[in-house]
Amino acid sequence: MQLGGKTVVVTGAAGGIGERYVHAFAEAGANVVAADVPAAAGAGAELAAKAGDRVRFVAGDVTDDGHWAELVATARDGFGGLDALVNNAAIYQGLGAKRSLTELTADDWDTVLRVNVRGTWQGIRAVVPAMREAGGGRIVNISSATARMGVPGFVHYVASKAAVEGLTRAAARELGPHGITVNAVAPGLVTDEATRALNSEDYIAAAAGGRALGREMVPDDLVGAVLFLTSGSGGFMTGQTLVVDGGVVFT
Ligand SMILES: NC(=O)c1ccc[n+]([C@@H]2O[C@H](COP(=O)([O-])OP(=O)(O)OC[C@H]3O[C@@H](n4cnc5c(N)ncnc54)[C@H](O)[C@@H]3O)[C@@H](O)[C@H]2O)c1
Structure with missing residues (x-):
């Protein structure tokens, strides 16, 4: 995948799936600036210790530009540059129980859209200067297959992930001339701690049974798509969303 020596920022790194991305990048020889909320600092420090010298953890909130400045500085000062961003942080486990759209409040809506959409855009905006200076870069935004399936009970979350896909396309057009690719990965239902808490x-x-591949999905099932899109091999793809769900949604 030609990721050796590259530096990748991964947000939501203390979550079930984010942690797997961090290990996969480190195993591929990349340096990783791993980030998550301050409440996850303990888990983040443990993750960095387990993953080795190539991983540094920075605590902060993706809706805070100061946090993004720290992530970019850590990549530059600690590893000499910034080649890729995986915008994985989102309010997912934090959604709590499924609720009808008539029960959601405007605050529920704003909180989810703020983190999942605005935070993703803030990340893109923060890394672009370093990537332009380097002559290019790779951005991968994490969407969700729910954006296409229209799963009920989480309309704000589903709407946020559909927005992430639109943002991906527009950013791809805008950043393409600078050699920066912007793609999305839309996972199906992954059996992790967050999913168990919500479903x-x-x-x-039933979700596993409805898949062409007929089994539960695990974080490892996403690694190939995310590494491909951040690597040199994925360099001529941009504006796309890869659905990785074991065969539920066919695009
Ligand atoms: N688990 C699934 O089935 C599934 C399916 C489709 C898409 N996804 C997406 O995959 C990604 C990872 O999901 P997960 O299962 O690990 O969920 P998760 O809820 O365990 O992880 C999300 C991570 O984002 C972090 N986060 C939340 N708000 C933040 C903020 N304001 N600033 C910084 N970090 C913040 C959380 O602390 C958490 O570590 C998310 O984007 C999620 O929407 C998950």
Whole structure:
């Protein structure tokens, strides 16, 4: 994948899936600036210690420009540059129980859209100067297959992920002339801590049964798509969303 020596920023790194991305990048020889909220600083420090010298953890909020400045500075000062960003942080486990759209409040809506959409755009905006200076870069935004399936109970989350895909396309057009690719990965239902907290075992089993591949999805199933899009091999793809769901949504 030609990731050796590259530096990647991964947000939401203390979550079930983000942690797997961090390990996969480190195993591929990349340096990783891993980020998550201050409340996850303990888990982040543990992750960095486990992953080795190539991983540094920075705590902060993706809706805070100061946090983004620190992430870019850590990549530059600690590893000599910034080649890729994986915008993985989102309010997902934090959604709590599924609720009808008539029960959601405007605050619920604003909180989810603020982190999932605005935070993703803030990340792109923060890394672009360093990537332009370097002559290019790779950005991968994490969407969700729910944006295409229209899963009920989380309309604000589903709307936020559809917005992430629109943002991906527009940013791809705007940043293409600078050699920066912008793509998205839309995972299906991954059986991790967050999914178990939000869904019943029956729901998870039914989701697995409805897949062409007929099994539960694990974080590792996403690694190939994310590494491909951040690597040299994915260099002529931009503005796309890869759905990785074991065969539920066919695009
Ligand atoms: N688990 C699934 O089935 C599934 C399916 C489709 C898409 N996704 C997406 O994959 C990504 C990772 O999901 P996950 O299952 O690990 O969920 P998760 O809820 O465990 O992880 C999300 C991470 O983002 C962090 N985060 C939340 N708000 C933040 C903020 N304001 N600033 C910085 N970090 C913040 C959380 O602390 C958490 O570590 C998310 O974008 C999610 O929407 C997950």
